[in-house]
Amino acid sequence: MxxxxxxxxxxxxxxxxxxxxxxxxxxxxxxxxxxxxxxxxxxxxxxxxxxxxxxxxxxxxxxxxxxxxxxxxxxxxxxxxMGSGESAAISLRIGAIESVLHSWLIPWLEQLRLEQPCLELELTVETTPILNDQIQRGTVDLAFAVLPSSADGVRNQALTPMDMAFVGHPERHAKKKYRLEDLADLELLTFQKGSQPNLTLLDLFRQHRLQPKKVHAISSISAMVQLVQGGFGVALLPVAAVERLSGFASLRILPCDVAVQSLPIHASYRADPTSNLLETVVQSALMFAEGAYHAPKKSMKGKP
Structure with a gap:
């Protein structure tokens, strides 16, 4: 056969x-x-x-x-x-949300290249619904998204959730501590409507019976950072992404009297009986993300 x-x-x-x-x-x-x-x-x-x-x-x-x-x-x-090794290049299609891309994904891919030199990588950055659809359709092999995939034959593993924080311009947003009421009076930036961070922000204010002045939906972390840098408003962003971007942007994590829910991250991949590669790659990602989460943090302006 x-x-x-x-x-x-x-x-x-x-x-x-x-x-x-x-x-x-x-x-x-x-x-x-x-x-x-x-x-x-x-x-x-x-x-x-x-x-x-x-x-x-x-x-x-x-x-x-x-x-x-x-x-x-x-x-x-x-x-x-029998020790049969793969010498030819192996294609691996990876999809990720912006929050993962701007936090630990790039340094992990650099490490993965050393661990698996035969890999040929295809990387796509999309929203969680699109990534889960791509996993279901088989157009990506591994996705890092907020929600796990519910498709048949797909395995899911939870990674370390990402801390979220309100981020502003250090000169325009210089208060020692912000109340949620203070933030409600500012123009707020978060991810596109319907995304987990967008819903988290709206639910946070709703739970405290507050109505934000304005909430702008921006699909790009880089765009949000540049808008904050220009004094446009305050953004709700993953702390890990902010720390990686802080080298070229004027940013300040705003101490707040209310904790913001962390952003869950899941690795989803389809079971492959022909190879253990995806299992190995996922374990590498889990270990790297955990290490990145517990690594010493950079010093940032106004960070509590």
Whole structure:
């Protein structure tokens, strides 16, 4: 039995699409269809129900999926035990939200390049809903987002949450301590509407029966930092991102009498019986993020 055909079937079944599986394995759609047809011919059964436009496995296909998973895991374990190494470049598609990008993602990728020299990285920066959709569709292999993915066959691991703080210009926002009422009178900047930080900010003021003067929705941390630097307002940002950006921007974390909820971060990735690479990469990210969180912090103007 040709295990390349088995792998093709596994990804078609997992991603519920021949076209998505073809993209995952860097094949044409016709080549992918051909592999499935040849596997069906060898097994003597139909694996895909082609009578309906909606993707569906046949009863035989559902049974064979379990065997496919075991066969690919056996191949993986045999290669590992016999010392078979991958010398060719391995593509890894990573997606992340802005908060992760501007905090620990870049230095982690630099470390990952040393740990896994065969990796070819594709990086995309998007919002959590888009990243979770991409994980479900199989267009990214690993996503760092606020919410875990709920797609079938996707594993989720929680990373260290990111502390959030109100950030202002050190000369325009120089109070020793700010009450939430003080901040409500200022123009506030946060991420796009519907995002976790945006909802957190609105809920914080709602819980204290306050109505902010203005809340501007900005999708870019860099844009928010430049607006704060220009005196436009006060931004709710991840502390780790602020510390990395503080080298080129005039920023001050504003001490506040009310704690802001931390931003949860999850790593989501689809189980792959052909390789332990993603598990290894995720563990590397978990350890790096934890280390970055507990690393000595930079000195910032006005930081409590």
């Amino acid at each position: 040709n295990l390349r055909f088995v792998e093709a079937f596994y990804w078609v079944a997992s991603l519920k699409s021949i076209s998505r599986a073809a993209e995952k394995l860097f094949l044409t759609q016709s080549a992918m269809s051909s592999r499935i047809a040849k596997l069906e011919e060898e097994l003597g059964v139909l694996l895909l129900d082609r009578s309906d436009k909606q993707f569906k496995l046949t009863a035989a296909g559902a049974r064979f999926l379990m065997h496919a998973n075991k066969l690919l895991e056996l191949q993986r374990d045999a290669k590992a035990e």
